Amino acid sequence: MTPDIAPIAWTGDSLRLIDQTLLPARLEYRDVADVDDLVDAIKRLVVRGAPALGVAGALGVVVALRQADRESWDATTRDAAIARIREARPTAVNLAAGVDRVRPLVDEGADAVLAEALAFLDEDVRGNRAIGRHGAAWLTARTGDRPLRLLTHCNAGALATAGWGTALGVVRELHARDRVETVYADETRPLLQGSRLTAWELEQMGVPYYVQPDGAAAGTILGGHVDAAIVGADRVAANGDTANKVGTLAVALACAAAGIPFLVAAPWSTVDLATPDGARIPIEQRAPAEILANGGTPVAPPGARAHNPAFDVTPARLVTALITETGVLEPARGRTPAEEAAEKRERGR
Numbered sequence: 001m002t003p004d005i006a007p008i009a010w011t012g013d014s015l016r017l018i019d020q021t022l023l024p025a026r027l028e029y030r031d032v033a034d035v036d037d038l039v040d041a042i043k044r045l046v047v048r049g050a051p052a053l054g055v056a057g058a059l060g061v062v063v064a065l066r067q068a069d070r071e072s073w074d075a076t077t078r079d080a081a082i083a084r085i086r087e088a089r090p091t092a093v094n095l096a097a098g099v100d101r102v103r104p105l106v107d108e109g110a111d112a113v114l115a116e117a118l119a120f121l122d123e124d125v126r127g128n129r130a131i132g133r134h135g136a137a138w139l140t141a142r143t144g145d146r147p148l149r150l151l152t153h154c155n156a157g158a159l160a161t162a163g164w165g166t167a168l169g170v171v172r173e174l175h176a177r178d179r180v181e182t183v184y185a186d187e188t189r190p191l192l193q194g195s196r197l198t199a200w201e202l203e204q205m206g207v208p209y210y211v212q213p214d215g216a217a218a219g220t221i222l223g224g225h226v227d228a229a230i231v232g233a234d235r236v237a238a239n240g241d242t243a244n245k246v247g248t249l250a251v252a253l254a255c256a257a258a259g260i261p262f263l264v265a266a267p268w269s270t271v272d273l274a275t276p277d278g279a280r281i282p283i284e285q286r287a288p289a290e291i292l293a294n295g296g297t298p299v300a301p302p303g304a305r306a307h308n309p310a311f312d313v314t315p316a317r318l319v320t321a322l323i324t325e326t327g328v329l330e331p332a333r334g335r336t337p338a339e340e341a342a343e344k345r346e347r348g349r
């Protein structure tokens, strides 16, 4: 299946990424054929968003195997390179899961790994489309036919996945059904994934939107301007606690106070059944310069210390619905991913 915005592709020789650091000013692609380059691209958010990181991890193993061939690496050097890709960012479980999915094929060679990585990419796009349909149906069943006012935080669109998007995939599906009045896109400090990327995608889709400062979200929600918030996730723990871009927790708290749904849209590749709860999710701390300076100009006194977590954890009790490619769970009502997965195993038996 060919996605319309393809943030990640394989050219035949290298990994081709949309350079998300340049958007919205420029849509440029960057070809990555070397592990150092890939790790740098992941750390600098050239490629970002949990599902996109998963596919980049899987295709990154192909990059490592080809470089190992070119540079005659031994197995130890090759495995260390693969581990560096896997650990380039800690919070989105998809990155490690993408690497782990193809790792058993490493000894069969780069072509076998490539075939599996491309299957993973295709599954992600299909899964996102299913998430869009499930999310739209869930919301429609609760809100009737009127066009909705939605709020989102960070970017969980096509750019953050292999294509189509998770939270924005639901928005796309609703828009196709004429069911979106407007989207409030939180700008998402400090790296502005909301204003730079989500607004760019909404513009491409023709969805009416406002960019608002993160600090406006609670007032917009409690002021009665929003029917539901919908966000993506970097990791969903077994009990339904959900890590997503810092500021998501405040949105969820405001939704609870206003009595409106707070939805998380994420594929099962983002669910980490090995992590029992949110307290065990590793939260990435990023460089102080991201918040102490703006475009290189200091915005805090010299010597200011920075607390710059890239993510926060929303407790399951605040997650009204978790929209996955196989259906909708309601963690706030006690339905956890662990229970759902156990039942699926039981049914498959």
Ligand SMILES: CSC[C@@H](O)[C@@H](O)C(=O)COP(=O)(O)O
Binding pocket: 045, 048, 049, 050, 051, 092, 153, 154, 155, 156, 157, 160, 161, 165, 166, 167, 193, 231, 232, 233, 234, 244, 245, 246, 310
């Ligand atoms: C479908 S993407 C879901 C999340 O990965 C997204 O909301 C997010 O928090 C991304 O953070 P980022 O630091 O831009 O990688």
